[in-house]
Amino acid sequence: MNRLNRYAASGAIWGPAWFIASWVTGGLRTNGYSPVQDAISRLAAVEADTSGLMNTGFVAYGVGVTAAAWPLRTVIGKPAAAALAINALLTFGVLATPLDKSETVDQLHTVFAGAAYAALAAAGLLAARHLAKNGHPLASKAAAAVGSITGLSLFAVVFDVSSGLFQRIGLTTSDLAMMGAAIVYLRKANGSNAG
Numbered sequence: 439m440n441r442l443n444r445y446a447a448s449g450a451i452w453g454p455a456w457f458i459a460s461w462v463t464g465g466l467r468t469n470g471y472s473p474v475q476d477a478i479s480r481l482a483a484v485e486a487d488t489s490g491l492m493n494t495g496f497v498a499y500g501v502g503v504t505a506a507a508w509p510l511r512t513v514i515g516k517p518a519a520a521a522l523a524i525n526a527l528l529t530f531g532v533l534a535t536p537l538d539k540s541e542t543v544d545q546l547h548t549v550f551a552g553a554a555y556a557a558l559a560a561a562g563l564l565a566a567r568h569l570a571k572n573g574h575p576l577a578s579k580a581a582a583a584v585g586s587i588t589g590l591s592l593f594a595v596v597f598d599v600s601s602g603l604f605q606r607i608g609l610t611t612s613d614l615a616m617m618g619a620a621i622v623y624l625r626k627a628n629g630s631n632a633g
Contacts, residue, residue, distance in 0.1 A: 444627050446505040450522075450620035453502020454613035460495025461606075464488035474603040477595075479551065483537040496533040500526050506620060513619045513626075514561070514581070515568025521561035522616065528554035552592070558612045559589035565619070584615040 464481040465473050468488055471480065482492035503526035511519035531550030535543045562585025570578035591608025595601045 443509040444624060447509040447620050447623045447627070448506070449502030449504070450506035450510060450616045451502075453499045453506070453526075454616055456498035456502070457495040458610065458613060460492050460498075464491050464495075467491075472602060473606060474600050476602045477605055478602070478609075479532065479537050479547065482533070484539050489536065493533060496529055500529040500533065502526075503529075503616070506616075510616075510619050510623055513623050514565035518561045518564035518568060518581075521557045521564055525554050525557035525561065528557060552596070555588070555592045555595070555608065558609070559585050559592060561585070562588055562612060562615060581615065584611055587611045 461478045461481055464486075465471050465476075468481065468486070478492070480486065481488045482496065483489065486492070503522055507519045507523035507526065510522065514522075528550050532547060532554060535547035535550055537544055537547055562581050562583075564585075566578045566582035566585060569575075569581055588608040588611055591604040591611075594604035595608070
């Protein structure tokens with residue numbers, strides 16, 4: 439496990455952390471914004487005062503998670519790592535299609551966001567399978583729970599049930615799990631260097 443891989447894996451920590459900090463800060467700075475009802479993407483809409491801040495969050499997430507996907511395959515398996523990479527790349531699609539630009543762009547935004555969310559849910563479920571096959575039953579159950587929570591939250595968002603709240607529940611659950619996988623990787627990497 440070389441130094442470059444360790445730097446890349448850390449992207450699964452700082453990328454999601456920056457993303458979360460962006461929407462928390464942006465939401466607090468926006469009068470009338472409801473984290474329960476309003477989507478995170480509202481903070482990056484064309485005329486939003488917080489669009490610059492939120493866009494840095496999207497970029498940090500996309501870059502960090504794309505970089506981390508390859509080294510994290512050793513922890514969560516290749517299919518789950520591929521799903522994370524797809525999720526991160528689709529995030530750039532979300533960034534490129536800000537809300538309120540046009541009806542067509544709004545529709546593209548919805549497609550990118552929904553596909554990114556589905557890929558994130560799939561990553562948890564695929565990681566669960568890999569962990570179970572490799573003798574980590576508790577970690578497998580945790581990953582399955584993460585994928586299920588993210589997937590169920592996506593359904594709530596689609597049906598517009600407190601969509602802001604469920605979007606945050608689903609994304610934050612998967613983001614924290616991703617950070618945990620990166621910490622596991624980095625501990626193994628440090629342990630192998632110590633030996």
